[in-house]
Amino acid sequence: MSDLSVTNERLEAEARHNGGSARDYFELLKPRVMSLVIFTGLVGIVVAPGTIHPVIAFTALLCIAVGAGASGALNMWYDADIDAQMSRTSSRPIPQGRIEPGEALGFGATLSVGSVLAMGVMVNWTAAALLALTIGFYLFVYTMWLKRSTPQNIVIGGAAGAFPPMIGWAAVTGSVSLESIALFLIIFMWTPPHFWALALYRAGDYEKVSVPMLPVIAGKRETRKQILIYSVLLVATSLAPVALGFAGLVYGAAALCAGIFFLVLAARIWTEGDGEKADGRAKALFGFSILYLFLLFATLLVEHAAGLKIAVPGLGA
Ligand code: HEM
């Protein structure tokens, strides 16, 4: 062995020993995914009826952000074995040895408990209970139980990602209502097409680590069919805020236009089958799914905050 490689090995071992950098810890929070999660929480806070002091609203949003990040760290702690083997996730801090599993567990657990307690003490205990439920659902129900045991993992487990607007709403009102359940249902219906589009072109990764994602177990044809079914349900559900009267024509028109485009992309996946453009079309739906959810919630926010709500005749207030 050359002097150089001995030195490199020593440096790497030292780096591992010194614990991760601030950047590694930040990566544990899954910041890109969680930024949209946090945005949906913000929309829940803004559109909820009633008033909230801006400092309390900011505290609630911070607790959602920290709790969401913490749940991402706990997910990475538990999934480190499979993350190490999948090309998409192998460069994460734990598989790379930059953060020890125990450090990630301690980090995630501390932030989880801290965010729930801070929400309870400084905002209200309904929002805190929902935040605890969300973190627990993502860690125990999705990550530890369903992810490795059933192809319905993300349908049921995906509920975790749908709670944040409900948490935001509860931070203002102290309760759960039909309107906040409608926001929950939109994300709940959105999660299967969002994730299965990605799973279609990442099926090999999941097969390699024996995670029973739908394309691996039921095949790509069935996955394409399920994407189409959930896309139709999603577009119908996206109109619930209008039907319940807490969104108006601007939101309704945006939801319909974006929804039609979503359906076109889902249909194109279906018609392409296993053709040569299959991966490209799945990637297009995955990418648009993120823009779609952002647009839907952003329109709700702007319509509400800018007083643009024009009620649809015969529906709601
Ligand atoms: C169980 C539910 C969900 C599953 C299984 C899932 C899965 C995934 C996966 C595997 C990725 C690729 C991440 C990567 O490239 O490392 C991803 C990306 C993403 N997801 Fe989800 N997701 C879920 C729910 C959500 C929710 C609820 C949101 C937001 C409301 C969300 C927002 C995003 C965003 C913004 C990205 C893009 C991140 C980037 O560009 O790196 N996801 N999702």
Ligand SMILES: CC(C)=CCC/C(C)=C/CC/C(C)=C/COP(=O)(O)OP(=O)(O)O
């Ligand atoms: C407020 C709060 C606690 C919010 C949490 C929201 C939440 C549960 C979002 C789910 C996001 C996500 C990346 C799921 C994928 O996990 P995965 O393990 O299948 O993805 P991976 O393979 O990229 O790790």
